[in-house]
Amino acid sequence: MSLLQHWGFTDQAERWNGRLAMLGFVIALATELLTGQGVLAQLRSLWPGP
Numbered sequence: 001m002s003l004l005q006h007w008g009f010t011d012q013a014e015r016w017n018g019r020l021a022m023l024g025f026v027i028a029l030a031t032e033l034l035t036g037q038g039v040l041a042q043l044r045s046l047w048p049g050p
Contacts, residue, residue: 028039035042 031042032038037045
C-alpha cells in the first residue's frame with residue numbers, strides 16, 4: 001500500500017470525486033437557468049444583508 005492510498009487517494013475515490021463534481025456543476029447550471037441568478041447571487045441571498 002502506497003502513501004497516497006493510505007490517505008484515501010485511490011482510483012475508486014477519485015472516480016467518485018469526479019462524478020460528484022460533475023453532478024454539482026450540472027445542478028449549479030440548472031439552478032442558474034431556472035432562477036436567472038448566478039451561484040454567488042443565490043448564496044448571497046441566504047445571508048441577511050446589513
